[in-house]
Amino acid sequence: MASLNVGNLGEYLREQRRTAQLSLRQLADAAGVSNPYLSQIERGLRKPSAEVLQQVAKALRISAETLYVRAGILDEKAQDELETRAVVLADPSINERQKQVLLQIYDSFRKENAAEAAAAAAEAAAPRPADAPDAEEPLTP
Structure with missing residues (x-):
């Protein structure tokens, strides 16, 4: 906070x-x-x-x-999430069940993206052995 x-x-x-x-x-x-x-x-x-x-x-x-x-x-990130939820819940063109399903999908995407970001950050922070080849360099015999 x-x-x-x-x-x-x-x-x-x-x-x-x-x-x-x-x-x-x-x-x-x-x-x-x-x-x-x-x-x-x-x-x-x-x-x-x-x-x-x-x-x-x-x-x-x-x-x-x-x-x-x-x-x-x-x-601000929390505000964006709240505003997105408010827009979905206020939409008169979809019914309550559809609103709940849409919010569940939204939550699953947010969790998936957060997990991917955390994994990428952990990978970037992990120490690499000095003799390990870079991932982008091809291995030569």
Whole structure:
């Protein structure tokens, strides 16, 4: 887990609030937090909980995961996975069984790719004997 980056989060929240054309007080009311507390978050003086970030995200109509990444609570790879899952689950053109099967396939591909990457990393890190020929060099009698 990354360290909290509340300054970056505060700037981002202020930008999103202004884009939504909300005053600090309006956003605080919509998110169910106090005006001074929200002001302190925007100025990078407070570290909000994941619950508060979720409430603010809902009030701004943005992804809570985006705020988690900005706050350092969630890394970007995890956000990408969550967004992929959310898109699949929100698709009205496929039924629930199809959604679950698709997510199972997605998980199996991710596990397979992670295992291949780990094996490649282990192979690259393994010491090679000095007299062993390189894999790319043909053996000569």
